[in-house]
Amino acid sequence: MPDGRLLRNILLFVRLLRDLGLQVDPHRAQLFAQALAQVGVAERSDFYFGARTCLIYRQQDLADFDRAFEAFWRSRFRGGVPLTLPAKPRRRAAQTDPAAGRGPSARIEPEPVQGVGPLAYSAAEALSRKDFAELTAEELEQVRRLIRKTAWRLGEHPGRRQRPGKGRLPDHRRTFRSSLRYGGEPLVWALRQPRPKLRPLVVLADVSGSMEPYSRLLLQFLYGLANGLDQPPEIFVFSTRLTRITRALQSQGAEQALRGVFQEVLDWSGGTRIGEALRQFNLHWARRVLSRGAVVAIISDGLDRGQTELLRSEVTRLQRSCWRLMWLNPLLGSPDYEPLAQGMRAALPFLDDFLPANNLARLEELALQLQDAAARPRRRRGGPHLHAGRFFDLRPGKSA
Amino acid sequence: MGATSTLPLDSIDGLKLALRGQSYLADRGLATALFLALRLARPLFLEGEAGVGKTEVAKALSAALGRRLLRLQCYEGLDIHQAVYEWNYTRQMLHIRLLEARGERAQEQDLFGPAYLLRRPLLEAIDNSDPLPPVLLIDEIDRSDEEFEAYLLEVLSDFQISIPEIGTIRALHPPLVVITSNRTREVHDALKRRCLYHWIEYPTLEREYEILTLRLPGLPDRLARQVTAFVQGLRQLELYKVPGIAETLDWAEALVALNREELEPELVEDTLGALLKVQEDLAALRGDRLRQLLTQVEAGG
Numbered sequence: 277m278p279d280g281r282l283l284r285n286i287l288l289f290v291r292l293l294r295d296l297g298l299q300v301d302p303h304r305a306q307l308f309a310q311a312l313a314q315v316g317v318a319e320r321s322d323f324y325f326g327a328r329t330c331l332i333y334r335q336q337d338l339a340d341f342d343r344a345f346e347a348f349w350r351s352r353f354r355g356g357v358p359l360t361l362p363a364k365p366r367r368r369a370a371q372t373d374p375a376a377g378r379g380p381s382a383r384i385e386p387e388p389v390q391g392v393g394p395l396a397y398s399a400a401e402a403l404s405r406k407d408f409a410e411l412t413a414e415e416l417e418q419v420r421r422l423i424r425k426t427a428w429r430l431g432e433h434p435g436r437r438q439r440p441g442k443g444r445l446p447d448h449r450r451t452f453r454s455s456l457r458y459g460g461e462p463l464v465w466a467l468r469q470p471r472p473k474l475r476p477l478v479v480l481a482d483v484s485g486s487m488e489p490y491s492r493l494l495l496q497f498l499y500g501l502a503n504g505l506d507q508p509p510e511i512f513v514f515s516t517r518l519t520r521i522t523r524a525l526q527s528q529g530a531e532q533a534l535r536g537v538f539q540e541v542l543d544w545s546g547g548t549r550i551g552e553a554l555r556q557f558n559l560h561w562a563r564r565v566l567s568r569g570a571v572v573a574i575i576s577d578g579l580d581r582g583q584t585e586l587l588r589s590e591v592t593r594l595q596r597s598c599w600r601l602m603w604l605n606p607l608l609g610s611p612d613y614e615p616l617a618q619g620m621r622a623a624l625p626f627l628d629d630f631l632p633a634n635n636l637a638r639l640e641e642l643a644l645q646l647q648d649a650a651a652r653p654r655r656r657r658g659g660p661h662l663h664a665g666r667f668f669d670l671r672p673g674k675s676a
Numbered sequence: 677m678g679a680t681s682t683l684p685l686d687s688i689d690g691l692k693l694a695l696r697g698q699s700y701l702a703d704r705g706l707a708t709a710l711f712l713a714l715r716l717a718r719p720l721f722l723e724g725e726a727g728v729g730k731t732e733v734a735k736a737l738s739a740a741l742g743r744r745l746l747r748l749q750c751y752e753g754l755d756i757h758q759a760v761y762e763w764n765y766t767r768q769m770l771h772i773r774l775l776e777a778r779g780e781r782a783q784e785q786d787l788f789g790p791a792y793l794l795r796r797p798l799l800e801a802i803d804n805s806d807p808l809p810p811v812l813l814i815d816e817i818d819r820s821d822e823e824f825e826a827y828l829l830e831v832l833s834d835f836q837i838s839i840p841e842i843g844t845i846r847a848l849h850p851p852l853v854v855i856t857s858n859r860t861r862e863v864h865d866a867l868k869r870r871c872l873y874h875w876i877e878y879p880t881l882e883r884e885y886e887i888l889t890l891r892l893p894g895l896p897d898r899l900a901r902q903v904t905a906f907v908q909g910l911r912q913l914e915l916y917k918v919p920g921i922a923e924t925l926d927w928a929e930a931l932v933a934l935n936r937e938e939l940e941p942e943l944v945e946d947t948l949g950a951l952l953k954v955q956e957d958l959a960a961l962r963g964d965r966l967r968q969l970l971t972q973v974e975a976g977g
Contacts, residue, residue, distance in 0.1 A: 438755070
C-alpha cells in the first residue's frame with residue numbers, strides 16, 4: 277500500500293476531479309491505491325495510466341483528467357524534493373510507451389501535503405481550499421496553527437565561496453599536498469566547487485483597507501516566515517507608507533508587537549498607494565536588502581489609489597534590481613478574477629510570477645515556489661510566466 | 677597602547693591638522709573617532725553613504741602618521757587565501773624539481789617555510805617589520821560574507837593568525853584598523869561591538885566648499901560656491917543615488933577642465949553625468965527641475 281502522504285495526495289486529487297465535474301466513486305480511489313501497490317510510483321507513465329485506468333471510466337472525461345493530472349501532480353511535486361534526502365536513482369522502464377508523449381511530463385514523487393496535521397484529512401482539505409476571507413473565527417484559529425507548521429524553505433544559488441568538491445576550479449592547496457606523496461608529481465588534481473547559499477527573500481505586504489479580510493492571516497504568515505526560515509527574510513508592510521518590520525518580527529513577543537503595528541498601519545489606510553510605497557522601497561531600501569540576488573514577493577490585491585505611471589516605473593525598476601519578482605494576489609484565487617484594476621495591469625508585464633494567495637493550499641504551493649525561485653525565467657519581460665498554465669487552468673474552488 | 681609617539685598628534689586638533697596636511701578635511705566627530713582609535717588601539721568602524729570619504733580618510737591617516745597603508749578590498753567569496761596567506765605552489769614545485777635534478781629529496785618543513793608564503797594584507801598587518809604599525813584598511817566589509825566576517829572577528833580580537841604549517845603568529849604592535857561599510861548589508865553586531873563606530877554624514881555647505889577649494893586650488897571661487905550650492909540642493913531631492921563628495925570633486929574637476937567660470941543650464945546638463953549615475957535620476961532632473969535648482973543656487977549665492 278502507498279504510504280500516508282501519497283494516499284492523502286491521492287484523495288486530494290480525487291476530490292479535485294470531482295470538483296471539475298468528473299464522476300469518481302470513493303471505491304475507485306481505493307482501487308487506485310491498490311493499483312499503485314502493484315505498479316509503483318517510480319515511473320511516471322505507470323502512475324499516470326494507473327490513475328487513469330482506475331479513476332475514470334468515460335472517454336469524455338479524458339481531457340479534463342489529463343489537465344487535472346498535469347496541474348495537480350506537477351504543482352505538488354516540482355521542486356518539492358527536500359535537498360537533505362538523497363534522490364533515488366530511477367531507471368527508465370525497458371519498454372517505451374506509445375502514449376508517453378501525450379502523458380504528463382512531471383516526475384512522480386510522493387510529497388507531503390504540508391501542514392495537514394491532527395485534523396482529519398477531509399476537514400483539513402476543505403479548510404485549506406477555503407478563501408481566507410470566508411473563514412469563521414474557529415477555522416481561522418486552525419488555519420493559523422497550520423500556517424505556523426508549514427515548512428518554508430528558501431531556494432539556493434551557487435555562492436561565491438568554494439569548497440573541495442567536483443567543480444571546475446582547481447584546488448592548488450590540496451593538489452600540492454597530495455603531490456608530496458608522489459615526489460612532487462601532481463598526479464591527482466583536486467577540484468573545488470561553489471558552496472551553495474540561500475537566496476535572500478524580501479516580502480512587501482499590503483496592509484491597506486481592502487486587504488483587511490486577509491490581514492489577520494497575513495500577519496500570521498509573515499510571522500511564520502520570519503521565524504521559520506533558515507535565513508530570516510526582510511519584511512515590509514505598506515499602505516500609504518512603507519514600514520520595515522523585520523526587526524519587530526524577530527524580537528520576543530513579536531506577535532503582540534506586530535498586532536500593534538498592523539493596527540496602526542490599518543488605521544492610516546484610506547487606500548493603498550503602491551507606486552509610492554515601492555518608490556520608498558527603491559529609494560531607501562533596495563540598495564541595502566537586494567544586493568545579494570534576492571527574491572522579492574509583493575503581497576497585494578493591486579487595488580491602487582495612486583498614480584499608475586509611478587507604479588509602472590517603480591515596478592520596472594524593482595524587477596531590474598532583484599533576482600525574481602513575485603506578486604501574490606489574494607483576489608487571483610477567485611475564478612472570475614481578471615487583473616482589470618489599473619495598477620495591477622500596469623505592474624503585470626514586469627512581474628516574473630503572478631500567484632494567488634487566498635487560501636492555505638495556495639500558500640503551500642508558494643512554499644514550493646520559493647525553492648523553485650532560485651532559478652529565474654529566462655524571459656523576464658512581457659509578463660509573468662507562471663500564472664497561466666499552472667494556476668489559472670485549475671480552479672478547485674470553482675464548483676466547491 | 678598604540679605606538680603613537682609622534683608629538684603633534686597628541687590631541688584631536690593635532691590630528692585634524694595633520695590630516696589637513698594631507699588635503700583631508702575631517703570634521704570634529706571624525707577626528708575624535710580617529711583619535712580614539714589611535715589611543716585605545718581599537719578598530720574603527722566607519723559607515724556612511726558611498727562617496728563621503730571613508731576610504732580616503734584611511735589613506736590620509738596613514739600618510740599623516742607616516743605608517744604604511746595595507747588595503748583589503750572585500751568582495752563576496754573573499755577567503756583566507758586572498759585575505760591572509762597562500763602558499764606559492766609554483767615555487768614549491770620548482771624547488772622540488774631543482775632538488776630532484778641534484779638527486780636530492782625535498783623536506784616538507786623547507787617547502788612550507790616563509791620563503792614560499794604569499795603574504796596577503798591581514799597577515800602583513802600582523803606580521804611585519806615596520807618601524808610603526810601599519811594602517812589596515814578593510815574596505816567595504818558589507819560586500820564580504822558572514823564567514824569572512826566571523827574570521828575577521830577572530831583576528832581582531834587577539835591580533836593573531838594561525839597557519840597550520842608554521843604556527844601562530846602574533847602581532848607585536850597591533851595595526852590601526854579602519855573598517856568601512858556602505859551598508860548594502862547589515863554587518864553583524866558582534867563585529868561592530870569590537871570596534872569604535874562612526875557614521876560619516878554628507879558635509880555641510882561650508883565644509884564642502886572648503887574641501888573643494890582645498891583639493892582643487894585652480895577652481896574659481898564663484899564656481900566653487902555655485903557647485904557646492906548646487907550639489908547641496910541635489911541632496912535634498914529624492915534620488916536613487918545621491919552624489920557624494922567624490923562626485924562633487926569629479927564634477928568640479930570636469931568644469932575646470934572645460935575652462936568654465938560659472939554654471940549655466942546647458943553646461944550643467946552636459947556634465948551632469950559626473951554627479952548622477954542612475955538613468956532615472958538624470959531623466960528626472962533634466963529640464964525644468966534643473967533650471968529651478970539653478971535659480972535657487974543663484975538666489976542663494
